[in-house]
Amino acid sequence: MQYLKAKYLFLLSGIISFVVGVIYYHDTLDMNLHDTYFVAVLPLLSCYPAIYMLMVAMVYFMFSRYFKPLNERAGTVHFLVTALSAISMWQIFNTFFQPKRYYAFNGPSYFITAENMLLVAFFFFLVAQLLFVINIIRTVIMFRSTNPEL
Secondary structure, eight states: OOOOOOOHHHHHHHHHHHHHHHHHHTTEEEEETTTTEEEEEHHHHHHHHHHHHHHHHHHHHHHHHHOOOOOOHHHHHHHHHHHHHHHHHHHHHHHSSOOOOGOOOOOOHHHHHHHHHHHHHHHHHHHHHHHHHHHHHHHHHHHHHHHOOO
């Protein structure tokens, strides 16, 4: 079975995230948390993941160019978990933190569930990054064992 290369997946997702930021250039995300009202610009929320995805793609490209390429299966799993957790965090922000009228406020339990969902999505994001670090360490150790003079 042919696997998609992780470096191209991360490169493509970074470019798509930048395009989303350009399309929604003038949109904002309004968050009403308890008694504080936060306003965030949507391009910032899409450019940070885009920059991260492009940096990870650069690491995958550099390893395939100068060292032994990283494990593609682990790279694909890394991409899928990272992308799904980032998309779910984006969706949670868009779904739960939209502006609401004060009299229609649903109470603190409404935000506790949203915060718990964000915590779970962020946990999966961190697990994916741990997998990325393990993939890098494994590749460096294998490269050093095959080239003992380095």
